[in-house]
Amino acid sequence: MVKITDVARHAGVSPSTVSYVLSGKRPISEETRRRVQASIRTLGYRPHAGARLAGGRANVLALVMPLWAGVHAPTALRFAASVVTAARSYGHDVLVLTQDEGEQGLRRVTDTVPVDGLIVMDVGLRDPRLPVLRDLDRPAVLIGFPADRAGLTCVDLDFRAAGERCVDHLAELGHRAVALVGPPPEVYVRRTACAQYVLQGFTAAADRHGLTSTVHPCEATAAAARATAERLLREHPAPTGIVVHNEAVLEPLTEAFARLGPRVPEELSVTAICPADLAESARVPLTSVALPAAETGLRAVELLMRALAGEPVPATTLLAPVLTVRGSTARRTGGGGV
Amino acid sequence: MVKITDVARHAGVSPSTVSYVLSGKRPISEETRRRVQASIRTLGYRPHAGARLAGGRANVLALVMPLWAGVHAPTALRFAASVVTAARSYGHDVLVLTQDEGEQGLRRVTDTVPVDGLIVMDVGLRDPRLPVLRDLDRPAVLIGFPADRAGLTCVDLDFRAAGERCVDHLAELGHRAVALVGPPPEVYVRRTACAQYVLQGFTAAADRHGLTSTVHPCEATAAAARATAERLLREHPAPTGIVVHNEAVLEPLTEAFARLGPRVPEELSVTAICPADLAESARVPLTSVALPAAETGLRAVELLMRALAGEPVPATTLLAPVLTVRGSTARRTGGGGV
DNA sequence: CTCCGTCGTCGAAGCGCTTCGACAACCTTC
DNA sequence: GAAGGTTGTCGAAGCGCTTCGACGACGGAG
Missing domain, CATH: 3.40.50.2300 (Response regulator)
Incomplete structure (x- = not known):
């Protein structure tokens, strides 16, 4: 496992410099940056999530999904798959939590596992998890719109x-x-x-x-x-x-x-x-x-990533419905009615 | 967030003692153990996974599952749900990885995320991931039986x-x-x-x-x-x-x-x-x-937990098929045939 | 030509936890 | 009753990384 000190040695700089190249939290000269990045690539360096201890990113996000009760499995899996895929494209991994872990589940996972943010599926109108989500020190995106969405970021089909x-x-x-x-x-x-x-x-x-x-x-x-x-x-x-x-x-x-x-x-x-x-x-x-499902999952991840990057994100993203006419509807025939 | 030093202070011992109580890696007097455990409970202490840095357990396992191609979603989800539930009952969380991340995915996740072990679904007869799995420094359980199962732990329906x-x-x-x-x-x-x-x-x-x-x-x-x-x-x-x-x-x-x-x-x-x-x-x-699905997932998690505990585990667990007669089979009637 | 502000970099401390070596206290054993 | 073993506990170091304060170098202003 190659670590940050290896990169630093290889690039002839100190570990902190490498860290700053990675996080961009301090100015680094163009030349040093390039050298460091080259070393990172040649050594195949990847920061370890455990180091979130020190305030870094874990590159892991938690997905809360309904796993048992009354959901249509193929649909749920589609959402999950799109979230996982989108997360991977941002270099993140996904930790799954079941719906029924409820509020404590959220608490536990944020306390216990290095997780940068959360995506919550299947939100209820007055979901008991909302207060916890608001209170968390990490960004969260809801798939679904609760009644009171103050302080929350939501995305879903309209x-x-x-x-x-x-x-x-x-x-x-x-x-x-x-x-x-x-x-x-x-x-x-x-x-x-x-x-x-x-x-x-x-x-x-x-x-x-x-x-x-x-x-x-x-x-x-x-x-x-x-x-x-x-x-x-x-x-x-x-x-x-x-x-x-x-x-x-x-x-x-x-x-x-x-x-x-x-x-x-x-x-x-x-x-x-x-x-x-x-x-x-x-x-x-x-x-x-x-x-x-695919677009919703993608949007949710995008929103989360932007929030993690410190950018402001729209509180609500409503996806416009698109109706596609196929074979199952036709002009009404016959008289009848009442 | 309550940490190990808080527990130590509360119990009147040193942090290392708390750690040993938790891991059982050194003898601790009955009395101290009890006091420490009481403090842990009253304070609601939970070790942080990031500390796997230092060699500890992360209480996270990775589940590699097929998310897109040609799988029956309800069945796949059933497996996943049983794994997640079983893992939770052992105090573990689950990180999902898609099948198509292949060998590098395994490498990445073990290098990058604090993960104690892996469960791999949908194994091919000559799965290219097998060498990596053998090589990993973490236990893994396969759901499915590859052709060459030397050095691997497998479980599945027969x-x-x-x-x-x-x-x-x-x-x-x-x-x-x-x-x-x-x-x-x-x-x-x-x-x-x-x-x-x-x-x-x-x-x-x-x-x-x-x-x-x-x-x-x-x-x-x-x-x-x-x-x-x-x-x-x-x-x-x-x-x-x-x-x-x-x-x-x-x-x-x-x-x-x-x-x-x-x-x-x-x-x-x-x-x-x-x-x-x-x-x-x-x-x-x-x-x-x-x-x-439910039993297979449970078994896989159990095997992984035992491996993590250092116990020897059977290399292969074949679940015996159970045939249930319902309404769709009957004694053959009529003559015919050829 | 000095003074001060910037810029870019470094060293060291610390995140929460484990683990190693040390060390008292006690218990055997001859 | 001294030598040697146990047993239970502690302190300190260190895991990979970030971050804070410091500092040298440089350039512009006076």
Whole structure:
């Protein structure tokens, strides 16, 4: 293992000079800097994270992610993967923490492990971890928007706008009755932020367009999806436009529709809020607002890096929803409605 | 942040004594030990990982996992979750590394981050990382069995026996022609160990029973699954027993069968090698050999902890396959065959 | 030509912890 | 009852790095 003193010797300077070249915290002559950097490269020097002891950077960030309960694994993994990849591109490694470690988990990890900053996924509207995050001596970026975001840096898809965008699209196609199939009730209870925002956007847009609307939380099981499909079709007026915000039931739900009668999109238009490739690879490619996991993760890391560099960062970054029309929505046919 | 000197002062001993109480590397009188431990508890002291500098434990382990390519996300996440949970129960945190960082990734992380040991998922038969792992000054546990496991600690489901077990079951039920639907060709090319072992077990058992057998690698897409289903049914002799070792196509494959004709299990018996809950929640509950993600992760962590404690650990831990009969297999009916 | 301010570099101290050698105190053993 | 062993504890050094204060060299101002 090559250490800073090796670099210093090789470059003919003192260790402190090498340190200052690395951190840029003191002026170093152009020539010395170049020599030091050359030595660093030829020796393949890499600072050791343990030295965060002395106030340095560890080049490690912590990612708090939901690992068990009620999350759609492929989606969660996509976020994680993009965070890890982005972090690596900044030379950082990633420590994972599970959601359920809660507030103490945050405390523990910042006290115990050399970690430069945190990224927290799946934030609740009134997440109990918020006070701790505000209080921490390290920067943090939330993926999701809690109700009170004072003193926090947040990034996420604009879920409210996403909900609206879906309804707008359905309204433009002439649909007069719409339904939202959302995540399971627990998620609303936990008050996961994005579920709430979609709901708000959905309702607001439906009202704005004067549409009839209903909301159906749905467990992430095929059976629940089938039950929800049946319930939807029995409604009066029967919705002709559906917004699905629940990746896990996308598949069984569309299949249930296929069995129960209404043809998609001829008789029933379906839009989803989900990762783009999921929407593409459905048996009927779904018109969807993309859940930009890759971009969100990347943005979160970028924000964290800028915060670490001492730059000011925007408190909120809302990613604009992009609706892609695929095969699952069509102009409303037939009369009906009420 | 309370540090070791605080504890020492509070207990009326020197810092080194506290350290020895913690590490047990020197005898400490019963009375002193108790006093120190009391102080540790009341002050809520937690050693800082950065101090691994001085030779201590960091209480961090690295998990190398496949994050993008061709893995079944829910299964991968299950492994990861079990590793993280088990690690936490030993007071360790987990740093994730992606598969594709390869050998240098291992080097980097052990040089750079205070990490006590490694767990490596998804090992190839001739994984290029093996030399590095052997060479490292830290213990490592592999999930999976490479061809040459000298000097390595490995744990995994006995995939060979799992393949055999499925075929045995089908043979017992009177099936004379069986087919294996495996992971995509890439996986065989990368020589991911478990795919090879299932294949071996499948072939060996089929030969032993004198069954006709064919092998069908299959992409992880619904389209590929449908194509595979059609190909299977056109074969001559048509297989009446199928072994599926590819979680991603489980669903579309069974559905394709449902459409194309043969009734499961009356006309076609299907067994799977997959996580138990996946098998249970299929529309026709699948007879399966469970992929024990939770147990495997736990075992891997246990082995690592024992290695860290200096205890000798078994070089190989093979988990015996457990076949659970559910609704997708039945005694072969009808005549046919050739 | 001196004085002072800058610039660039260095040495030393210290981060929280472990570990080595030392050393009292006590216990055997002849 | 002195020699030799144990046992339990301590002090100090050091891990790789950062940072603070110091200092020599240089240049511009007076």
